Amino acid sequence: MITPVLPTYNRAPMAFVKGEGAWAITADGTRYLDLGAGIAVNALGHANPALIAALTEQAGKIWHVSNLYTIPEQEKLAEMLVDKTFADTVFFTNSGTEAAELAIKMARKYHYEKGAPRDEIIAFEGAFHGRSTGAIAAAGSEKMTKGFGPLMPGFRQLPWADHDAIRAAITDKTCAVIIEPVQGEGGIRKVPDQCLKGLRDLCDQHGALLIFDEVQCGMGRTGKLFAHEWAGITPDIMMVAKGIGGGFPLGAVLATEEAALGMVAGTHGSTYGGNPLACAVGAKVMEIIADDAFLGEVNRKSALFRQGLEALVASHPKLFEAVRGEGLILGLKCVATNTDIVKAGYAQHILTVPAADNVIRLLPPLNIPDADIAEALTRLDAAAQSLEA
Incomplete structure (x- = not known):
């Protein structure tokens, strides 16, 4: 029997009722670090004042x-x-x-x-x-x-x-x-x-x-x-x-x-x-x-994130091949199946977006705090370790 919402999406098994910055929150209060930002839509994060x-x-x-x-x-x-x-x-x-x-x-x-x-x-x-x-x-x-x-x-x-x-x-x-x-x-x-x-x-x-x-x-x-x-x-x-x-x-x-x-x-x-x-x-x-200082911060955060992602790739060569992209439109070219890694991320409460060519997209809010970048790297590493185990 068809669902009330036309079933054209292969949806992940979670629903979010609230957001704060780079975090999406479920009804029971579980917080997910959102590196998809609604597929590059929430450029300034959730619930930006x-x-x-x-x-x-x-x-x-x-x-x-x-x-x-x-x-x-x-x-x-x-x-x-x-x-x-x-x-x-x-x-x-x-x-x-x-x-x-x-x-x-x-x-x-x-x-x-x-x-x-x-x-x-x-x-x-x-x-x-x-x-x-x-x-x-x-x-x-x-x-x-x-x-x-x-x-x-x-x-x-x-x-x-x-x-x-x-x-x-x-x-x-x-x-x-x-x-x-x-x-x-x-x-x-x-x-x-x-x-x-x-x-x-x-x-x-x-x-x-x-x-x-x-x-x-x-x-x-x-x-x-x-x-x-x-x-x-x-x-x-x-x-x-x-x-x-x-x-x-x-x-x-x-x-x-x-x-x-x-x-x-x-x-x-x-x-x-x-x-x-x-x-x-x-x-x-x-x-x-459009402010030059804001764009300068995007580039600084990008360098910080990319450095951590390069280390992630080096630590998990059976899962990842390379880092792609510019600024905060970044991708992890995968060796393992990209959707498996995305799903492993769900278990670590981190959201990423699959793309073609066996790539995972990382599209965080442009104003993501440095602490959240560090947390993202920690959770991506944990997801990788879980797959290797």
């Missing part, structure tokens, strides 16, 4: 009016994003999947308006851009697409890190290239800076748009506000979500004025996107995370 205050204040004013009217909170957050990024304009969504849909539409509409329509969008093996029909067509993996055909046409997937294939594939007929600077679901695989620079050059050479999916790796997660900043280049369009709302559903598409030229009144919309509640929280998240 500043976010509670921002949400509570806005909740006492107005919740929703729709985009039929001007929304001051939306304009404030858009201005903050424009001020801190390459973008000239922002459209707000409720999720990363919705951001992916708009990015696809925007890229194709751009070339249509230029008088030379192009539809082929190049994506990459191992990518994850959401679970809408357009997003799964972009990623192309059988795991996500099987049984959901016919798929949206116009996507071409290239092998990961095959530079010859990329150079051969991008032509004057290419609409856009979409890529995650750091793959999350794909196994915490970072695109080298020189490769992102090369993609930028190829797109410029052939008149294609460059789309960055920073839904998981953006919003301070790598130690820069956005991951592509490490490469010193910018996209034409960028998808953002997860951490931007600090736990409140919020996403966005950022774009240059040129890339957005086809998106005029009536070409796209959202009933809830950019509502006052979400944008009030998002503005507070931006205020905190």
Whole structure:
């Protein structure tokens, strides 16, 4: 008999009723150290006082009016994003999947308006851009697409890190290239800076748009506000979500004025996107995370955590192979089955997230205290020892 909640998730056998910082707490008071942060969503931890205050204040004013009217909170957050990024304009969504849909539409509409329509969008093996029909067509993996055909046409997937294939594939007929600077679901695989620079050059050479999916790796997660900043280049369009709302559903598409030229009144919309509640929280998240001192602390904590993880790998070579990632989007490449290690962590009251390529994702709050990093390393070591025993 089917459950009241559609059974599309393979859920772990625990439920949390409260959170404090990097800790998730069950009804009986058991505390779990949360290194998943809602899959990189709770960028400032559970029950962050500043976010509670921002949400509570806005909740006492107005919740929703729709985009039929001007929304001051939306304009404030858009201005903050424009001020801190390459973008000239922002459209707000409720999720990363919705951001992916708009990015696809925007890229194709751009070339249509230029008088030379192009539809082929190049994506990459191992990518994850959401679970809408357009997003799964972009990623192309059988795991996500099987049984959901016919798929949206116009996507071409290239092998990961095959530079010859990329150079051969991008032509004057290419609409856009979409890529995650750091793959999350794909196994915490970072695109080298020189490769992102090369993609930028190829797109410029052939008149294609460059789309960055920073839904998981953006919003301070790598130690820069956005991951592509490490490469010193910018996209034409960028998808953002997860951490931007600090736990409140919020996403966005950022774009240059040129890339957005086809998106005029009536070409796209959202009933809830950019509502006052979400944008009030998002503005507070931006205020905190975009601060240089805060990002400096992310990098310091990353170095501390990574050093401990390298020691963990060295201590358990039959379980772990390597540490991956940048900032606080880190991964443990496993020798043993990654889900076995995740489950062993549950017994030590620590939460991690499995990914492709037999990797465990470590995505703690960006403000995780040093003491909690030390505790995380202790619990990961205990989980490893339990498996070895």
